Structure formats: structure tokens, C-alpha cells
Amino acid sequence: MFNSYTETTLQYDAELCINCDLCSIVCPHAVFTRGEKAAILANPLACMECGACMLNCPVRAIYVDAGVGCAAAMIKAALQGKKVEEGTCGCDDSSSACC
Amino acid sequence: MENEFTKTTSQITAADRWDTFQARVGINRSLHRVRPGLYALGSPTPDSPVFVTANYKLSFNALRASLAGVDGWILVLDTHGINVWCAAGKGTFGTNELVKRIESTGLKDIVKTRVLTLPQLGATGVMAHIVKKRTGFKVEYGPVRAEDLKEYLFNGQATAAMRKVRFNIKDRLTLIPVDIINYFLPTLLAALILYFLGGCFAVTAVVTSVLAAVVLFPILLPWLPFHDFSVKGYLLGFVVMLPFMVQSWTNSTGPLWSRILRLLPLALGYPVVTAFIALNFTGSSTFTSRTGVKKEIFAYIPVMGWFFGISVAITLGLAAWKALGG
Numbered sequence: 369m370f371n372s373y374t375e376t377t378l379q380y381d382a383e384l385c386i387n388c389d390l391c392s393i394v395c396p397h398a399v400f401t402r403g404e405k406a407a408i409l410a411n412p413l414a415c416m417e418c419g420a421c422m423l424n425c426p427v428r429a430i431y432v433d434a435g436v437g438c439a440a441a442m443i444k445a446a447l448q449g450k451k452v453e454e455g456t457c458g459c460d461d462s463s464s465a466c467c
Numbered sequence: 468m469e470n471e472f473t474k475t476t477s478q479i480t481a482a483d484r485w486d487t488f489q490a491r492v493g494i495n496r497s498l499h500r501v502r503p504g505l506y507a508l509g510s511p512t513p514d515s516p517v518f519v520t521a522n523y524k525l526s527f528n529a530l531r532a533s534l535a536g537v538d539g540w541i542l543v544l545d546t547h548g549i550n551v552w553c554a555a556g557k558g559t560f561g562t563n564e565l566v567k568r569i570e571s572t573g574l575k576d577i578v579k580t581r582v583l584t585l586p587q588l589g590a591t592g593v594m595a596h597i598v599k600k601r602t603g604f605k606v607e608y609g610p611v612r613a614e615d616l617k618e619y620l621f622n623g624q625a626t627a628a629m630r631k632v633r634f635n636i637k638d639r640l641t642l643i644p645v646d647i648i649n650y651f652l653p654t655l656l657a658a659l660i661l662y663f664l665g666g667c668f669a670v671t672a673v674v675t676s677v678l679a680a681v682v683l684f685p686i687l688l689p690w691l692p693f694h695d696f697s698v699k700g701y702l703l704g705f706v707v708m709l710p711f712m713v714q715s716w717t718n719s720t721g722p723l724w725s726r727i728l729r730l731l732p733l734a735l736g737y738p739v740v741t742a743f744i745a746l747n748f749t750g751s752s753t754f755t756s757r758t759g760v761k762k763e764i765f766a767y768i769p770v771m772g773w774f775f776g777i778s779v780a781i782t783l784g785l786a787a788w789k790a791l792g793g
Contacts, residue, residue, distance in 0.1 A: 371694035372762035373755065393608050393625075394590035396632035397754065417756040418556065420590035434591075435757035436556055438750025439696075442757075442764055452761055456557060 376415040377433035382406045384429035391421035391430060472505040472577065477535035483528050490525055493645040499524040503545035505572040506531075509538035513579040516620070518609075519565065520586065521546040521554050530586075533613040537620070540578060544568050555592030562594045562601075569602050584609045584616075587630060634753045639685040642751050646681045650744065657740075664786050672711050676737040679707040680744035688752075696755070697767040700745020704738030711737075725788075728781050736778025739771045 378399070385406035392400040392407055397414040400407045400421060407429075419434025441455035490499045501522045508531055517540040520530045527543060544564045546554035554560035565583075569575070585593060587608045595606035610619045610629035619625050654677045661669035684691075684703055691699035712733045719726045746763060749755040 369693065370698040372766060373694055373759035376756050376758050390595065390608075393630065394587060396588060396611060396630070398627065398631060414754070415756060416754050417758060418591045420555075420588075423592070423594045424590055424596070426596040433757070436750065437752075437755035437757045437760040438747075439760050439764055440747040440750050442760060443747075443768070446764075452764065453757070 374413065376412060376417055377431075378409075378412055378415045378417065379431040380407075380409045381429045382409075384427050386427055386429075388426060390424045390426070394420040394424050396420070472507050472540070472572070473502070475506045475508055475531055475541065477508065477531050477533075477537075479528060479532050483524075486524055487528070491641060491644055493648045497548055500548040501527045501543055503543045503568065505574060505577065506541040506543060508534055508541055509536075511538040511540050513577065515539045515578070515580070516584060517542055517574070517578055517580060517582070518584050518616075519544065519589065521549060521551045521560050523548050523550045523554075526550050529613040530616070533616050537617070540574075542568060542572065542574065542583070551586050552588040552591065555589050558592050560589050561592035562597050565593060565598055566601050569604060575603070581605060582607055586613070587611045587625070588632070632753045634688075636686065638753075639688060642685055643682055646685075646751075650677055650681055664782055668711070668714075672708065672733065672737050673740065675707050675711070676704055676740040677744065679703055680741040680748075683707070684741070684745050684748060685751075688748075695763050695767070696749050696752075697742045697746045697763055697771070700742035700748075701738050703745070704741025705734065707741070708733045708737050725785065728785060732778035732782050735774040736782075739774045739778075742767070743771055 380400075387403065387406050389402055389407070392398070392402050396418070397411070397416060399409065399411050399415045401410040402408070415432065416437055417432050417434050419432055422428075422430045422432050422434065435453060436456060438455065442452040443455075445455035446452050486499055489495055501524050503522050515538050518530060518534070519542045520526050522543050522545055527541070530541060544554075544560055545568070546559045546564075549557070549559065551560050581604050583598075583604050584607050588611055590608055593606060595608075598604060598606050608625075609616055610625045611632050612629070615625065615629040619629065654674060657673050658670045661673050665672075680700060680703070684700060687703065688699070691703055693699055693702075712730050715729050715733060716726060719729055746767065749760045749763070
């Protein structure tokens with residue numbers, strides 16, 4: 369109950385994996401762990417959709433709709449008439465303490 | 468090509484500490500920058516390791532301070548004064564800037580090594596295999612935190628703990644001062660308006676609601692019930708309003724319906740202020756996904772709007788009723 373964090377956009381195709389280990393190295397939440405023949409998607413719900421694994425996967429075995437999970441940025445985007453997905457973290461202007 | 472570099476040390480001076488303090492309380496937040504380019508830490512040779520960081524002064528300082536006693540090179544990317552993780556999320560700490568900076572500093576001619584050590588969180592903006600293809604430099608991701616860098620260099624690899632981003636009490640406390648400053652003016656404005664409607668009682672209530680969100684919420688975050696920040700915030704806001712509800716109930720006179728109506732803004736409106744600020748804290752946290760935050764926004768912003776609207780209507784209605792001699 370009252371948990372909006374029960375799904376993410378992370379997709380992983382173990383068939384394509386060449387087991388280079390980069391996804392488990394770059395993930396800050398141990399979503400991927402090292403496996404015998406391919407990386408293991410161990411904890412998908414911990415994914416914060418930062419996109420590091422997707423960017424560093426040399427064989428495109430990982431897809432995630434990467435973005436910043438920042439309500440302030442999304443609400444600001446919505447108020448400006450944009451889609452909430454277009455919100456980017458506003459840390460370059462001193463308006464918010466975000467990240 | 469410049470083929471030039473600036474010398475630097477691991478020393479953190481009083482001026483650096485003053486800079487950190489200013490950044491943490493939000494003074495001149497965009498001015499804490501280091502000039503992008505190549506820096507020589509200590510007395511590096513062409514075989515010394517190369518570390519890459521952002522041109523946010525706090526990032527640069529954390530890196531050089533944690534490398535005390537190490538001779539090495541520091542390649543500072545132009546991230547417009549933003550820290551590594553945020554800049555990586557925007558792509559300014561990214562593949563293109565890294566490639567460009569390698570070329571403009573003439574790094575290839577200055578060092579013999581073909582390995583770059585990047586902070587792990589830089590991976591959100593950098594494609595290691597593309598950097599290798601375009602420059603010949605192999606990107607290796609070091610630990611999340613600079614403080615673990617020496618151990619990483621010594622062991623040649625990062626432990627699982629070094630690879631995980633945290634959000635512990637110290638990390639959360641660091642965020643409080645800048646948020647106090649950020650919410651000061653809006654709170655002052657709200658307090659001024661509320662003073663005319665509800666006197667000192669309303670002013671104290673709104674200040675309490677904001678402080679609950681800005682100070683108590685970050686501290687209590689892991690222990691507040693439920694996952695959603697909005698719900699955690701609402702419950703916290705409701706609890707801090709309980710004394711106000713008791714006081715309102717015991718001190719208010721008049722018909723029963725007016726006493727009940729007076730409770731509603733305290734139960735709905737003020738806690739929504741706490742909930743809204745709490746929801747905005749998702750951006751400061753280190754674990755909320757965009758999918759989840761989006762769901763929170765669509766689920767709770769309308770409810771917050773209703774709670775707030777009802778409270779405003781009741782407050783104005785009661786003020787009008789009182790003014791008319793009710």
C-alpha cells in the first residue's frame with residue numbers, strides 16, 4: 369500500500385550479454401550482479417533509472433527509460449506545459465537543493 | 468592543443484572550507500567552479516594514474532583531498548560547476564566532453580598510461596566503450612565516493628559496499644541547511660498572509676509544518692511508514708499538527724460545527740504543505756526512479772490540491788463569518 373515504486377522501465381536481455389561485468393560495476397544499487405555466463409538482474413525494483421548500465425553495455429542488452437526521479441523538476445515541467453518526463457534536474461540554477 | 472597543466476595539492480585550506488560552507492548553505496551556489504583542464508597532483512610522471520572529475524569545487528576538493536600522498540593527474544571536465552552525478556545525469560559529465568577534454572589538454576602526449584579512472588557515478592553520462600574507440604583511453608570506474616579511492620587503488624578493485632550509493636543520516640543532514648534557505652521566503656510570505664487570517668496560531672502552525680518537512684523529514688525518512696514520500700510527509704505533517712488540533716479544540720468556542728470546521732485545515736491543509744515539500748525531496752534522495760515519482764505525482768497532487776483547497780475555503784469562510792459577527 370502507498371508504494372509507487374513497484375515497477376521500472378528496466379529491460380534486460382540475458383541472451384545478448386557478453387558478461388563484461390560493466391553493468392554490475394556501474395550500478396549504484398546493485399541491481400545487476402555478476403553471473404557465471406551472463407549478468408544477473410538480481411534486484412530490478414531497486415533500479416532508479418539512472419541509465420548507467422544501458423550506456424555502458426557494449427552490446428545493448430539493457431534498456432531503461434533513463435531520467436531523474438525528481439518531483440520538483442517534473443512539476444516544474446508540467447507547469448510550463450511540457451510533459452513531466454521532460455523535467456530535468458534544476459541544479460544549475462540555484463533554485464533547488466535537488467541532487 | 469595546450470599541452471599545459473596546473474599544479475595542485477591534497478591540502479584543504481581554510482578558504483576551501485569556507486567555500487564548502489557557502490555551497491552547503493546555498494550562497495553563490497553556481498560560483499563554486501574550478502577551471503576545466505589538466506592538473507598535476509604532487510609530482511606525477513607520465514606513468515602516474517589519471518583521475519577524471521567535474522569542475523564543481525567540492526568534487527575537485529574531495530578528489531584531491533582523498534589522494535593525499537598520491538602523485539597523479541586530474542582531468543577536470545567542464546560540467547558548469549555541477550557535481551559528477553548530477554552532471555552525468557544531464558550529460559555534461561559525458562562522453563563528448565571527456566573526449567573533447569582529452570584532446571584539448573593534449574593528454575596523450577603528457578601521459579603514457581592509457582587508463583582513466585572515473586568516479587562510478589560518472590557512468591550515468593559516459594559510454595566507456597565509445598571513449599575507448601574514440602581516444603584509445605580505457606575508462607575504469609572507481610568507487611562511488613572519493614574517500615574509498617586509495618583503498619580501491621591499493622586493491623585494484625572496489626568492494627560491493629564501495630559500489631553502492633548511500634543516503635545515510637549524514638548525507639541527509641547535509642541537505643537541510645540549503646533547504647531551510649530555499650524555503651525561507653515562501654514560508655515568510657505564507658506566514659504573513661496567515662497572520663491576517665489566523666494570527667500567531669496560524670503562523671506557528673505553518674512554520675511548524677515547513678520545519679517538519681525540511682528538518683524532520685530528511686532525518687526520519689527511513690523510519691516513516693510507507694514507501695511514498697507524499698504519504699510519509701502527510702503523516703509526519705499530521706502528527707506535528709496534533710498539538711495544534713488539541714489546542715484549537717480546547718480553546719475554541721461557538722457552535723460545534725464551527726469547532727469541527729476549524730480542525731479541518733489543521734488535519735488537511737497544513738499536513739499537505741509538509742507532504743508537498745516531502746514529495747519534492749525525491750530529487751535529493753539517491754534512489755527514487757522517474758517511473759515511481761511520476762506515479763506519486765499523478766496519485767497525490769490532485770488529493771493535495773483538494774485538501775489544500777478545502778482548507779483555504781474553510782479558513783476564508785470562517786474569517787468572513789467572524790467578521791460578520793458570527
